[in-house]
Amino acid sequence: MKKVYACFCTDIIHEGHLNIIKEAKKYGEVIIGVLSDSAMVKYNRFPTITVEDRVNLIKNLPGVDKVIVQNQIMYDEVFEKLHPDYIVHGDNWSSSFMMAIKNNILELTKKYGGELIEIPYTFNEIVAKLDKQMKEKLAMPEFRRGRLRKAIKMVPIVKAIEVHSGLTGLIAEKTIVGEEGVIDQFDAMWVSSLCDSTNKGKPDIELVDMTSRFRTIDDVMEVTTKPIIFDGDTGGMTEHFVYTVRSLERMGVSAVIIEDKAGLKKNSLFGTEVPQTQDTIEHFCNKIAAGKRAQLSEDFMIIARIESLILEKGIEDALERARAYVKAGADSIMIHSRKKDPDEILEFCDKFRLEDKDTPIVVVPSSYDSITDIELAEHGANICIYANQLLRAAFPAMENAARSILIHHRAKEIDSEILSIKKIITLIDEL
Ligand code: SPV
Ligand code: MG
Numbered sequence: 001m002k003k004v005y006a007c008f009c010t011d012i013i014h015e016g017h018l019n020i021i022k023e024a025k026k027y028g029e030v031i032i033g034v035l036s037d038s039a040m041v042k043y044n045r046f047p048t049i050t051v052e053d054r055v056n057l058i059k060n061l062p063g064v065d066k067v068i069v070q071n072q073i074m075y076d077e078v079f080e081k082l083h084p085d086y087i088v089h090g091d092n093w094s095s096s097f098m099m100a101i102k103n104n105i106l107e108l109t110k111k112y113g114g115e116l117i118e119i120p121y122t123f124n125e126i127v128a129k130l131d132k133q134m135k136e137k138l139a140m141p142e143f144r145r146g147r148l149r150k151a152i153k154m155v156p157i158v159k160a161i162e163v164h165s166g167l168t169g170l171i172a173e174k175t176i177v178g179e180e181g182v183i184d185q186f187d188a189m190w191v192s193s194l195c196d197s198t199n200k201g202k203p204d205i206e207l208v209d210m211t212s213r214f215r216t217i218d219d220v221m222e223v224t225t226k227p228i229i230f231d232g233d234t235g236g237m238t239e240h241f242v243y244t245v246r247s248l249e250r251m252g253v254s255a256v257i258i259e260d261k262a263g264l265k266k267n268s269l270f271g272t273e274v275p276q277t278q279d280t281i282e283h284f285c286n287k288i289a290a291g292k293r294a295q296l297s298e299d300f301m302i303i304a305r306i307e308s309l310i311l312e313k314g315i316e317d318a319l320e321r322a323r324a325y326v327k328a329g330a331d332s333i334m335i336h337s338r339k340k341d342p343d344e345i346l347e348f349c350d351k352f353r354l355e356d357k358d359t360p361i362v363v364v365p366s367s368y369d370s371i372t373d374i375e376l377a378e379h380g381a382n383i384c385i386y387a388n389q390l391l392r393a394a395f396p397a398m399e400n401a402a403r404s405i406l407i408h409h410r411a412k413e414i415d416s417e418i419l420s421i422k423k424i425i426t427l428i429d430e431l
Helices: 015-025 037-042 051-059 076-082 096-112 125-139 141-154 166-174 193-199 210-222 238-251 268-273 281-294 315-327 343-355 373-378 389-408 421-426
Strands: 003-008 029-035 066-070 086-090 115-119 158-162 188-191 228-231 255-259 301-306 332-335 361-363 383-386
Touching: 003 015, 003 076, 015 029, 015 086, 015 115, 015 125, 029 051, 037 141, 051 066, 066 076, 076 096, 086 096, 096 115, 125 141, 141 158, 141 188, 141 238, 158 166, 158 389, 166 210, 166 389, 188 210, 188 383, 193 210, 193 228, 193 389, 210 228, 210 238, 238 255, 238 281, 255 281, 255 332, 281 301, 281 315, 301 315, 315 332, 315 343, 332 343, 343 361, 373 383
Parallel strands: 003 029, 003 086, 029 066, 086 115, 158 188, 158 383, 188 228, 228 255, 255 301, 301 332, 332 361, 361 383
Antiparallel strands: none
C-alpha cells in the first residue's frame, strides 16, 4: 500500500480539505499531518482550538487512515520519518513563502523519492466565507487579548513590531518571509508612545491623551488580528491607571507596559541627557498592584518597565526593582538600555533568569541593534519589541519624495521609487 500524505493547517474543515482527502485516497493509505501550534503561528493561522482537538477533528473524517502532528512547516521531518510515496497539496503557491514550501517538498522528493501531486485549490464562496469567519474570530477582543500569553508559550521569542496606524497594522499583520526555507512573521504589535506621538507631530512626553492613543489602537484593530502591546508610558496617576487597564482590556489589548518614571516623562533614548526621575520602588509597586486589582480578565498582562539602566543606576538596582515589581503582581518585566552593545541587557537577563525562571522578560533592541532576537531568546528574553522601525523607515522616504517634487517641479523623477498608482488603489481589499 502506498503512503499518501497531506498537511492541514486549519481549525475548521471545508470542501477544500475534503477534496484533498478524496484525491489522496485514489493513491493509497491517507495520512494527514496536523500542523502544530507553533508552526501554525508562523503560517498566519493562530490556532483557536487545541492541537488535540484538531487531531480528533481530522481523525473522524471519512477516507483518513492515520493522523500525525507535523511540527515544522517544512516537510523534512515528515520525509525522514514517514517516507511518503505521494504528497498531496493544493496549487496555491501564489506567494514567496508558499513557494518556499513547494521548493522544500521538491528537494525532499529528490532526496528520498516520492512525488508531489498538486490539485486545484478549492476557492468558492463557502470556503472563502469560512476562512473569513475564522479570521474574524481571531480579531474578537476576548480572543485577541489572550493571544499574547499563548504566543509566549508557543514560540521561542515573541517578535513585536511597532504600529501607529491601520496601514502599519496591515504591514505587521501580513508581512511574511520565506527566504532560505525559513518562514517567519511578526507575532505581535507594539503601539509605541514615541511613534504614536511623532506620527501626530507631537513630542513623546505623555502629551497625546489616552482618548487619542485609544483611537490609534482602534484603527489598528479594525484591520488586524494579532495581539497588541500598548506603551502606557508611566501609566499616569495610579487613580487614572486603573481606568486605563479596564479600557485596554475591554478593547482586547493584550498587555500594557508602564515605566518606572515620575514627573515629566521624556523618551528613554535621551537617557541622562535630559532630566528624568525614576519612581520610588514603593510608589511604582502600588501602581502595579492597583492595576492588577482593577483588572477583570485573566489574560491581560501588566508589564513593569525598569529604567535603571537608562538612568545609569546599574544592574543591581534593576534586579532589585525587577524582584519588587514581580512581587507586586507584574506579569512580566521589561528591561531597557540605550547602549550600543547588548552586554548590560544580557547580563541583566542572565542574572534575572538565575533567580526567576518563569516571569517573561521583554527587551527593546533599538540602540543595541546588532544582536538578533534569536540570541536574545537564548539569554531568556521572551518578547522582543522592534519599537520604532516602521515610522523611521517611512519618514526619510516621504521627505525624499517631497524634496524631489520641489526640486524637479514634477513627480516623474520620484515615480520609480514609490508605490505604483495601480498598487496603491488596490492595496486595501474591499469587503
Ligand atoms: C516607545 O517606543 O515609545 C518606547 C521605547 O517607549 S523607547 O522609545 O526606546 O523609549
Ligand atoms: Mg514610549
